Amino acid sequence: MNDFWQDYRSAGFFDELFDDQGNPRLSARSLIHQLGDLGRSELLDRRVAADLSIKSMGITFTVYSDAGMIDRAWPFDVLPRTIGESEWMRVREGLIQRVTALNMFIADIYGDQAIIADGVFPREVLDQSVNFRPECVGVRPPGDIWAHICGSDLVRDGKGDFYVLEDNLRVPSGVSYMVENRLVSKRVFPELFQQHTILPVDDYASELLDALNALSPRKDVTPNVALLTPGVYNSAFFEHVWLAGQMGAELVQGSDLYVDSNDCVYARTIFGPQRVDVIYRRVDDAFIDPEAFRADSMLGTPGLMRAWRSGNVAIANAPGAGVADDKVVYAFVPDIIRYYLGEEIKLPNVPSYLCMDPEQRAYVLDNLDQLVIKPANESGGYGMLIGPRASEAERAQFAELIQRNPRNYIAQPTLDLSTAPTLIDGRAAPRHVDLRPFIVSRPEGPGFVTMGGLTRVALREGSLVVNSSQGGGSKDTWIVQDDATEGAA
Amino acid sequence: MLSRLAQNLFWAGRYLERAESSARLINATTLLLLDLPRQTEFDWRALVEIVGADDLFGERYPDGSETSVMRFLAVDRAHPGSIASSVAMARENLRSARDLIPREVWEEINGLHLFMADEGQQIERRLSRSRVMDRVVRTTRLTSGQIESGMSRDAAYDMLALGLSIERADMTTRIIDVRSSDLLTDDHSDLLPYQTVQWISVLKSLSAFQMYRRHVRSRVSGPAVVRFLLSDLAFPRSARFCLYQAQTRLGRLPAPGACADQLQNAISVLSDADFNQLSGHRLSEFLDRMQIELARFNDALRVRYFQL
Numbered sequence: 020m021n022d023f024w025q026d027y028r029s030a031g032f033f034d035e036l037f038d039d040q041g042n043p044r045l046s047a048r049s050l051i052h053q054l055g056d057l058g059r060s061e062l063l064d065r066r067v068a069a070d071l072s073i074k075s076m077g078i079t080f081t082v083y084s085d086a087g088m089i090d091r092a093w094p095f096d097v098l099p100r101t102i103g104e105s106e107w108m109r110v111r112e113g114l115i116q117r118v119t120a121l122n123m124f125i126a127d128i129y130g131d132q133a134i135i136a137d138g139v140f141p142r143e144v145l146d147q148s149v150n151f152r153p154e155c156v157g158v159r160p161p162g163d164i165w166a167h168i169c170g171s172d173l174v175r176d177g178k179g180d181f182y183v184l185e186d187n188l189r190v191p192s193g194v195s196y197m198v199e200n201r202l203v204s205k206r207v208f209p210e211l212f213q214q215h216t217i218l219p220v221d222d223y224a225s226e227l228l229d230a231l232n233a234l235s236p237r238k239d240v241t242p243n244v245a246l247l248t249p250g251v252y253n254s255a256f257f258e259h260v261w262l263a264g265q266m267g268a269e270l271v272q273g274s275d276l277y278v279d280s281n282d283c284v285y286a287r288t289i290f291g292p293q294r295v296d297v298i299y300r301r302v303d304d305a306f307i308d309p310e311a312f313r314a315d316s317m318l319g320t321p322g323l324m325r326a327w328r329s330g331n332v333a334i335a336n337a338p339g340a341g342v343a344d345d346k347v348v349y350a351f352v353p354d355i356i357r358y359y360l361g362e363e364i365k366l367p368n369v370p371s372y373l374c375m376d377p378e379q380r381a382y383v384l385d386n387l388d389q390l391v392i393k394p395a396n397e398s399g400g401y402g403m404l405i406g407p408r409a410s411e412a413e414r415a416q417f418a419e420l421i422q423r424n425p426r427n428y429i430a431q432p433t434l435d436l437s438t439a440p441t442l443i444d445g446r447a448a449p450r451h452v453d454l455r456p457f458i459v460s461r462p463e464g465p466g467f468v469t470m471g472g473l474t475r476v477a478l479r480e481g482s483l484v485v486n487s488s489q490g491g492g493s494k495d496t497w498i499v500q501d502d503a504t505e506g507a508a
Numbered sequence: 509m510l511s512r513l514a515q516n517l518f519w520a521g522r523y524l525e526r527a528e529s530s531a532r533l534i535n536a537t538t539l540l541l542l543d544l545p546r547q548t549e550f551d552w553r554a555l556v557e558i559v560g561a562d563d564l565f566g567e568r569y570p571d572g573s574e575t576s577v578m579r580f581l582a583v584d585r586a587h588p589g590s591i592a593s594s595v596a597m598a599r600e601n602l603r604s605a606r607d608l609i610p611r612e613v614w615e616e617i618n619g620l621h622l623f624m625a626d627e628g629q630q631i632e633r634r635l636s637r638s639r640v641m642d643r644v645v646r647t648t649r650l651t652s653g654q655i656e657s658g659m660s661r662d663a664a665y666d667m668l669a670l671g672l673s674i675e676r677a678d679m680t681t682r683i684i685d686v687r688s689s690d691l692l693t694d695d696h697s698d699l700l701p702y703q704t705v706q707w708i709s710v711l712k713s714l715s716a717f718q719m720y721r722r723h724v725r726s727r728v729s730g731p732a733v734v735r736f737l738l739s740d741l742a743f744p745r746s747a748r749f750c751l752y753q754a755q756t757r758l759g760r761l762p763a764p765g766a767c768a769d770q771l772q773n774a775i776s777v778l779s780d781a782d783f784n785q786l787s788g789h790r791l792s793e794f795l796d797r798m799q800i801e802l803a804r805f806n807d808a809l810r811v812r813y814f815q816l
Contacts, residue, residue, distance in 0.1 A: 075618070290509065
């Protein structure tokens with residue numbers, strides 16, 4: 020082991036690259052040696068090169084501030100995070116199991132609601148769900164798939180076991196950064212890629228396009244696929260452009276589309292109206308159709324829901340899919356899997372306390388200083404309380420919020436999130452990471468899971484907040500072929 | 509091709525060409541100055557006049573010094589026609605249409621945008637000015653090359669190329685307009701020997717000097733230069749050449765109708781011109797007429813393709 024790694028310790032946490040004795044893990048062994056051989060100053064040069072690439076490739080995300088909209092360079096840490104292939108394959112199975120069951124759940128909720136009739140899922144949870152859309156009841160999208168694209172957030176605990184922290188079934192983002200991170204890595208560390216067998220990540224867009232094409236209501240023509248974006252001010256606009264470009268889909272805004280009296284969707288083009296068959300929407304469903312949902316929405320197209328219900332256009336993810344993207348529903352996922360698939364959950368949930376249950380609520384209120392409190396329907400890490408780090412006043416405020424609206428909160432124990440070495444001030448320092456793989460489901464054939472996913476890293480020491488809007492960074496994630504690792508070791 | 513994106517691409521083309529033309533103009537003017545006698549009172553405000561922003565300039569700057577004019581033309585983001593603004597607007601327009609253009613084009617424009625923000629200030633010093641302007645010209649040339657060699661000849665290409673051609677024709681007429689009414693404020697008699705130098709500078713600001721020499725083969729004189737820059741059929745920056753280019757692009761777009769008629773009007777004005785009669789105020793009126801025809805063409809495009 021050489022100088023660069025000499026002081027690296029991640030005491031008390033599971034580290035992605037080093038075991039408890041400080042030896043490189045199998046999947047990282049050759050990476051650790053090569054990075055060590057490059058040495059500190061060379062790594063710093065590579066870091067500069069990576070920053071330059073990101074700037075010149077225009078990989079950005081957008082943040083709002085008082086000063087208006089700002090494009091920030093995508094934050095990237097050059098040290099990759101590795102996972103062995105066989106371990107990943109097990110995770111993959113767990114993800115497919117999960118998304119399969121969630122799709123069956125959504126279809127059931129908008130159909131017969133058998134799971135409620137059978138007493139497995141409480142009606143009152145559904146009644147209070149803000150993402151349940153009565154407008155979708157009775158609709159049967161192709162193959163009964165509602166959540167075509169899912170981004171699930173995974174974390175490891177202190178023992179190194181993977182847990183699912185949440186499922187994003189509305190408009191999960193980040194996949195473009197997963198692919199771009201790999202591109203940057205290849206630019207700055209070409210030699211590392213010669214020495215490893217790292218499984219490729221760049222087939223995502225083709226898989227997604229296949230899945231979207233398969234949804235087209237018109238089987239006799241090549242489908243016209245459009246990606247519906249809220250526009251350049253959206254924080255994920257970079258990704259919308261990226262995906263449209265990679266798929267050869269038209270990137271549209273709500274005002275580019277209209278629905279005619281036969282409930283068909285058309286794009287306004289210089290050639291005249293062009294029929295749209297499939298819409299990959301990156302607009303929250305509350306905004307896609309001012310006729311059906313929020314009348315004040317400037318982002319949607321009036322009549323889109325009519326067209327969808329008539330089966331003249333496919334929408335992915337289907338409107339209403341967010342009903343399963345709720346932290347209270349999350350707590351029921353083990354039951355949901357057992358109910359629909361007759362299987363035990365393969366990729367466990369983080370233990371969750373439902374504040375709607377009086378006993379569990381009492382426990383939560385007594386133990387606020389040890390728990391993480393999450394609102395049921397927020398994303399991006401907003402509206403959370405991290406008990407051990409919060410002040411007395413903040414805890415009191417959350418106690419009140421929970422009592423006022425118990426259905427809206429769940430609590431989870433704070434996890435000892437795993438760490439990965441991250442280049443901070445010229446040294447490798449342990450920082451907490453999570454992982455967001457993406458799962459694509461289609462009417463026929465098996466689901467697709469990205470090879471790895473987007474690793475997000477909390478750049479501040481000890482911090483658990485990985486969201487890029489709140490100072491998180493990212494890493495390239497390598498699924499390393501097992502036999503190749505052994506060969507190189 | 510979505511109407512909204514068609515509009516984005518057309519304007520991206522215009523802004524890119526505008527940035528390039530402005531950079532050439534600044535470079536050529538700075539070089540011209542080195543040739544003129546030291547005591548010459550050079551009015552930098554003539555450059556502001558070319559871009560038609562006299563009022564805004566007057567509001568924002570107390571004097572017509574070289575520094576003020578350079579700042580205004582190159583880096584002032586409050587001036588929508590400055591190079592920095594043009595690049596930023598090209599970038600904004602291309603941002604929505606990023607999936608339609610070669611990735612390298614976006615990267616180059618993005619890089620140029622960052623460069624202007626970081627280093628554009630250096631334009632105030634003559635020493636670093638040409639370096640900054642060269643960067644602008646080189647980047648826009650490079651992206652043109654990437655567009656020409658990397659972009660399928662589809663409606664996206666036609667819109668972008670249409671914007672480039674129209675802006676180029678527009679800039680050529682503007683430059684002639686201001687330059688023909690003279691850049692020099694002093695009594696001209698003592699500067700007569702420098703008239704040739706000035707006209708050479710006009711040619712150079714359009715990168716036309718070399719081709720003029722090859723094809724006109726008479727000494728550089730005002731009327732010959734005006735004729736060459738307006739109506740030469742072989743030189744790619746002549747107004748007429750640009751309009752024919754635009755006509756080709758337009759012909760490939762669906763049902764150009766009134767747009768095609770309006771463009772033909774502009775071309776006819778050029779073809780029917782008697783260049784022997786065009787000097788002084790007649791030339792000025794003629795160029796105004798051209799400007800009006802081009803503005804009408806812009807309107808026709810908007811109605812036909814952009815506002816559906």
